[in-house]
Amino acid sequence: MFALFLFARAAFTRCKKPGEYKIRPNRNFSFLFLKPAAKRSACQERPSRLRAGSQPCYIFQMEFIADLHIHSRFSLATSRDLTPENLWKWGQLKGIRVVGTGDCTHPGWLSELETKLVSSESGLLTLRDQPGVAVPPSCRSEVSFLLSGEISCIYRKAGRTRKVHCLVYLPDFAAARRLNSQLSRIGNLASDGRPILKLDAKDLLQMVLEASPSALLIPAHAWTPHFSVFGAVSGFDSLSECFDELTPHIYALETGLSSDPAMNWRLSALDGITLVSNSDAHSPAKLGREATVFDTEFSYQGIFSGITNGRGVVSTIEFFPEQGKYHADGHRNCGVRLTPKETIDCGYRCPVCGGKLTVGVLHRVELLADRPAGARPEVAPTFRCVIPLLDLIGGVLQVGTASKRAQDLYFKLLQMLGNEFYILLKAPLEEISVASSVLLARAIGEMRLGEVDIDPGYDGKFGVVSVIQR
Numbered sequence: 001m002f003a004l005f006l007f008a009r010a011a012f013t014r015c016k017k018p019g020e021y022k023i024r025p026n027r028n029f030s031f032l033f034l035k036p037a038a039k040r041s042a043c044q045e046r047p048s049r050l051r052a053g054s055q056p057c058y059i060f061q062m063e064f065i066a067d068l069h070i071h072s073r074f075s076l077a078t079s080r081d082l083t084p085e086n087l088w089k090w091g092q093l094k095g096i097r098v099v100g101t102g103d104c105t106h107p108g109w110l111s112e113l114e115t116k117l118v119s120s121e122s123g124l125l126t127l128r129d130q131p132g133v134a135v136p137p138s139c140r141s142e143v144s145f146l147l148s149g150e151i152s153c154i155y156r157k158a159g160r161t162r163k164v165h166c167l168v169y170l171p172d173f174a175a176a177r178r179l180n181s182q183l184s185r186i187g188n189l190a191s192d193g194r195p196i197l198k199l200d201a202k203d204l205l206q207m208v209l210e211a212s213p214s215a216l217l218i219p220a221h222a223w224t225p226h227f228s229v230f231g232a233v234s235g236f237d238s239l240s241e242c243f244d245e246l247t248p249h250i251y252a253l254e255t256g257l258s259s260d261p262a263m264n265w266r267l268s269a270l271d272g273i274t275l276v277s278n279s280d281a282h283s284p285a286k287l288g289r290e291a292t293v294f295d296t297e298f299s300y301q302g303i304f305s306g307i308t309n310g311r312g313v314v315s316t317i318e319f320f321p322e323q324g325k326y327h328a329d330g331h332r333n334c335g336v337r338l339t340p341k342e343t344i345d346c347g348y349r350c351p352v353c354g355g356k357l358t359v360g361v362l363h364r365v366e367l368l369a370d371r372p373a374g375a376r377p378e379v380a381p382t383f384r385c386v387i388p389l390l391d392l393i394g395g396v397l398q399v400g401t402a403s404k405r406a407q408d409l410y411f412k413l414l415q416m417l418g419n420e421f422y423i424l425l426k427a428p429l430e431e432i433s434v435a436s437s438v439l440l441a442r443a444i445g446e447m448r449l450g451e452v453d454i455d456p457g458y459d460g461k462f463g464v465v466s467v468i469q470r
């Protein structure tokens with residue numbers, strides 16, 4: 001037995017006071033609840049509505065993958081390559097049919113979107129002109145866009161400073177402009193694609209609802225310590241503490257990289273809430289590291305009602321939550337990682353320096369949960385945990401993910417087999433083996449079964465995943 005260590009470059013500093021870290025039992029067995037592969041493939045789309053007009057247009061009911069939280073190059077610390085054309089290209093390489101535009105509150109990005117995108121019959125946006133960027137024939141598909149943005153609300157409520165990131169979704173440019181004209185009275189929208197506003201999250205929700213009856217607000221990465229609705233540092237203990245009488249307008253939560261649906265199932269308060277996953281990508285290649293699988297009408301309205309009634313989301317594609325950088329508790333500077341129990345035993349103080357510990361996502365979930373680990377609500381979409389293909393390749397080849405060897409093999413596989421989600425989730429292992437190596441095929445097989453070892457992330461440090469092969 002040997003292990004392929006992924007993320008080897010991100011050398012993991014061992015805890016000075018290592019705790020016995022228990023990975024939740026049965027977490028990986030979520031795979032067993034999955035329907036075999038996709039229920040229906042895109043080629044089995046069925047028309048659900050014929051729109052009147054001189055150019056009749058079918059809008060299909062279908063299963064498709066969406067990534068509705070990304071950023072543009074107008075956000076701080078993001079790639080210069082985040083253009084509509086590159087998002088269109090990478091959506092195809094990943095197997096994503098609907099990409100959130102991100103940053104729709106930014107005047108520069110919004111006007112670029114208005115120039116380059118055109119509204120289609122489905123209410124989703126498509127590129128006006130076919131871009132000159134090459135996509136291998138094996139990955140080609142249509143990619144649509146949906147107007148989205150993220151706002152960092154920083155404000156005081158009930159005697160404490162609150163920092164809550166909120167995702168907003170708008171059905172058209174007119175609604176986006178209405179929202180932006182309200183928001184621009186509060187702060188400078190041009191300074192950052194994800195503006196920081198002194199604005200109560202509940203007041204933001206009110207503005208979103210006024211912008212359009214089809215607009216949506218979803219709390220972003222709901223459990224991260226510093227900037228989320230349930231965050232340990234500046235969040236709340238319930239949605240109603242944050243949104244008061246407007247709470248019924250919160251239909252969904254983004255689980256974030258450090259939590260998965262099974263962790264969220266432990267709160268009965270979230271039973272009526274749709275759990276969604278997105279990448280929060282800051283570069284095109286990170287698109288789809290988490291994503292949501294819809295089975296609904298392929299339209300803005302289909303996605304909107306699929307989220308609000310909860311029936312349109314069939315599954316989510318997840319990081320292994322321990323890999324997220326705020327999963328466990330700890331103090332990064334001291335290399336200390338702790339379990340929730342150890343943190344309590346230490347009085348929430350770093351055992352090395354005595355400073356404040358960063359309380360992670362697992363700890364917050366345990367504090368707010370009213371069900372034991374492993375509990376599952378009667379109705380809950382399934383989920384799958386994946387490791388990005390490039391990370392798997394880097395681990396197998398024992399090279400960095402930016403190296404030419406890893407990049408060459410990544411694009412060769414896409415060319416030979418199809419998009420990344422197809423390779424990670426569906427492609428027969430023999431085909432992967434023939435196109436690359438037995439080792440990579442085994443690594444993907446182990447990942448699909450959840451046979452991985454994880455050194456959990458904490459206090460801003462990503463966890464390290466290793467795929468064990470027998």
Ligand SMILES: [Zn+2]
Pocket residue numbers: 150165220221227
């Ligand atoms: Zn955020």
Ligand SMILES: [Zn+2]
Pocket residue numbers: 331333334336350351352353354355
């Ligand atoms: Zn410390």
